[in-house]
Amino acid sequence: MSASALISLILADPHAVDILKTVRDHGPAGAHVAAGFVRNRVWDSFYDPAPDAADSDIDVIYHDAAAPDPQADVAWEALLSARMPGPMWQVRNQARMHVPAGDPPYRDIAAAMAHWPETATAVAVCLRPDGSLGVVAPFGLDDLFGHILRPTPAILKRDRGIFDKRVSEKEWLKRWPRLSVVAATGPCPPRPSGHQPD
Numbered sequence: 001m002s003a004s005a006l007i008s009l010i011l012a013d014p015h016a017v018d019i020l021k022t023v024r025d026h027g028p029a030g031a032h033v034a035a036g037f038v039r040n041r042v043w044d045s046f047y048d049p050a051p052d053a054a055d056s057d058i059d060v061i062y063h064d065a066a067a068p069d070p071q072a073d074v075a076w077e078a079l080l081s082a083r084m085p086g087p088m089w090q091v092r093n094q095a096r097m098h099v100p101a102g103d104p105p106y107r108d109i110a111a112a113m114a115h116w117p118e119t120a121t122a123v124a125v126c127l128r129p130d131g132s133l134g135v136v137a138p139f140g141l142d143d144l145f146g147h148i149l150r151p152t153p154a155i156l157k158r159d160r161g162i163f164d165k166r167v168s169e170k171e172w173l174k175r176w177p178r179l180s181v182v183a184a185t186g187p188c189p190p191r192p193s194g195h196q197p198d
Contacts, residue, residue: 003137003141005145006038007125007135009042009045010041010133013041017127018084019037019084019087022084024127024129026083027080027091028064028093029064030062030063030064030109031126032061033060033124033126034060034109035059035121036055036056036121037055037125038123038124038125038144039121040053042144042145043175055088056088057088058090060080060092062093062109063093063095063108063112068095070093072093077090094109097115101115101158109124113138114138117151118150118152118163119148119152120143122139122152123136123144146180
């Protein structure tokens with residue numbers, strides 16, 4: 001599946017575009033919005049009527065090795081909340097997220113996302129200054145548009161239980177009953193071509 005379908009879906013959602021504008025204009029340099037912001041909109045679009053569920057939080061990711069202090073993320077969250085009250089902003093500098101995972105440092109947001117629990121969650125978008133949409137998808141978009149929940153190779157190597165726990169606790173199968181949950185990964189190595197630089 002090409003990125004054009006994702007771009008069209010996101011840009012057709014005025015609320016999503018407002019969020020992306022806020023992040024572009026007031027968030028960290030190079031920031032993208034990821035995870036449920038993207039995945040939920042795509043999977044909700046497969047149902048008629050679409051599930052009636054608002055964004056639980058807005059995951060903003062960026063990579064700045066020069067500012068690893070978690071308090072910087074707290075400050076960004078406060079700034080975004082002041083600019084756009086309502087959403088629950090969660091900002092995370094991916095340059096420090098390798099530490100709790102016990103991994104070597106991630107070189108950029110695509111490398112960090114390759115260590116997230118699910119392939120379909122590892123998709124991020126940003127609104128460029130010209131109004132076009134940038135997409136970062138280290139595993140491509142096949143699982144996202146195939147309505148497939150698949151653990152990443154990294155999470156299987158670290159702890160498969162993390163994936164299983166998320167499937168159970170987040171009750172994704174209640175929201176999306178036709179969702180296919182793949183117990184183990186197929187041939188889906190990270191694909192650098194899925195990373196479209198801004």
